[in-house]
Amino acid sequence: MDLPVGWPQALARLLFAQLFFVSAFNKAFVDPFSRLAGRLGQKGFPFPEFVAGCDILFEFAIAAMMLIGWKTRLAAWGMLGFCVIAGLLFHDFWNAPQAQMYGQTTQLLKNLSIAGGLIYVIAHGAGAWSVDERRARQQQPAGIPATGQ
Secondary structure, eight states: OOOOTTHHHHHHHHHHHHHHHHHHHIIIIISOHHHHHHHHHHTTOSSHHHHHHHHHHHHHHHHHHHHHTSSHHHHHHHHHHHHHHHHHHHOOGGGSOHHHHHHHHHHHHHHHHHHHHHHHHHHHOSOSSSHHHHHHHHHSOTTSOOOOO
């Protein structure tokens, strides 16, 4: 059975997007907003409420971009930066109490693993089922294959 071209990339984009959609949704509507702002304030961020709002909007935006495959490489760079920065700032196992060290180490490694997958997206693009690919096909002269940016 031959599967349609483009489904693995579309599935990967969906899985990356759901992580950021759920995170942003929870920060905006489930967890008290003050909890995120408080954590940011504890880490020394100025204007933690403003930064928290920007965080939520940023996560929603990059998730939407990744989901539809629009400016996918840019979205992947944003997600990669978010994963690395959030991992290093909030899963700093080296500062955690002994009882939390294993959990924080696992969370940091999870963020770095996600970053690895995002590097693959940056290198290979959105795939066939994406706005990026559709736009690339529209801009290519006849007979030249699109690149899947």
